[in-house]
Amino acid sequence: MLNFDEPRFLKIQGGAVALRARLDRVVSDCLTAGAENIYFLGTGGAAILMQPAAQLLQRCSRFPAFIDMPAELILTGSANLTSKSIIVMPSLSGTTKESVALLAQMKEIGATVITLVGHADTPLGKGGDHVFVNFAEDDTSCESFYLQSLFIALSIMRHRGEISNYAEIAAELERLPTLLLDVKRAYEPKAQEFASKLAAADYHIITGAGNVWPAAFYYGMCILEEMQWIRTRPVHASDFFHGTLELIDKDVSLILFKGEDALRPLAERVENFAPAYTEKMTVLDTAEFELPGISQEVRALISPILLATVLERISAHLEVMRNHPLTTRRYYKRVAY
Template sequence: MLNFDKDRFVGIQSGAISIADDVRSLMKKLISGGAERLFFMGTGGVQLLTLPAIELAGRLSTFPVASAFPAQVVLDPPAGLDDKAVVVIPSLSGTTRESVELLSFLKARGCITITLTGHKDTPLAQEADYNFTNFAEDDTSSEMFYLQTLLIVLALLAERGEYAGYEATVAELKTLPELLVGVKAAFEDTAAQLAATIKDENYHIFTGAGSVWPESYYYGMCILEEMQWIRTRPVHAADFFHGTLELVEPGVSVFVFKGEDKYRPLSDRVENFARRYTDRVRVLDAAAAPLPGISPEVRALISPVILATELERLSAHLEVLRQHPLTTRRYYKRVEY
């Protein structure tokens, strides 16, 4: 596979899942200690990677689990940011400016803080109440944060008696890193062909529903826009027919992401419509990925992980064909924000 280090990838994803026992113990401690609310507050694209876990909590639990933008929180915080609130802050670098400012703000209010970082010797790793550091870089961080935030929510639900299969789910997830290598290998030729097809296209609509909607948003904004300077229009599949459908015409690229949860029919509906009006419909379906030994229940939880690991292969080919490394930015180091 192009520019892929199997051992590095497996090690990073195994490290992500290895926090499962500690997360369960921590959730037990926090719930028994009186925690009443859970927030996820990430800056930029990493916040999108927390949304599938938040959505899962909203379906299975009455415990308040919400998201918020750090840059907004420090200006006008939501209700409930006190010593009964647990706030999870993911940051690959551990130095993200808005998130560092947020951490100080939360500590002053007495909130319980948990950080998920890719580097230990950083402000977010060292100054939080609890930290889980697992070395990762851009090409491996999506799967890592999807898995870690999923484990946090599942541990919370398990402690509240709202999810009975925590140990069994973790056992399956521990086999996932090696299986994801197989997913990448199975998708490699498709990724190469798709990259060759779209390398000169400058606009794409991205859509999905349920747990894969955040990945469609993330890939459009954080990969194609930020790392390739390609214009995109992410739109939730439930909103597609309330505006974006009018942009579909011959030659318009529509990426449809499909998961294995109950929201899949929303993506099917968009695909069926788009195929009637454009010849550029690209479907990425988590259900097509080979994952032997993973139960349907767990597959439904990890659809965004599957798509993220496939899309990394697309990115690897795109940066070569477009002669535009994923690390190249115009403004990232120069913007005061």
């Protein structure tokens, strides 16, 4: 595979899977101590990666789950954020400015802070009540964060008696690192073609629904915009028909992500509409990826993880095709802001 280190990938995703048992113990202890809600409080891309787990709890559990922006909470606070709150703060670097500032505020409130970081010797690596370290870099962090947050959500549901097959789901998830590598290998021949469609236009509408909507939002903002300087319009598939559809014409690129959860029909609605008006619709559908031994229930849970793993392959080709390394920035962490 182009510019890809297979052993490194397996080590990183295996590291995320290895955190499951300890995450489960910490969640159990928090609930036993009387936790009343959970907040997923990441910044930027890391925040987006928490959305599928928060959504799972909001729709399948009666345990209150919130997702908010640290930059806003620092200024406003929240009536629901108390000493009985569980705080999940992801940051690959462990140094994200807004998250570090919020951490001090969480300490004052007395909330229990779980930090998910890539480096231990950092403010968030040192400052959490429960610190989970799994080294990763930009090209491998999505799957790692998706998995860790999913483990947290499933653990809450398990200990509240809201899920009866936790052990079976966990066993399937522990097989993912190797299966994801197989998905990458199988998709590699298609990755260059998809990348060529991204490179062929300087503007893309990118959409999805359910737990893959965050993947669409993340890829548009954090990869195409930040790392490739390609303008995008991420829009949820249900909102597509309330404004964005008027931007569609035969020369407008539309990228559609399709997952396998209950919200798939919203993506299919876009898929059925758009071909009559644009010649440039491209679909990325997780149902096309083979995952031997993985149940449909788990496939639905991991659709954003599957997208992340093939999008990395697409991005690897895109940066070469455009002669624009994914590490190139003009402003991000380069100038004061």
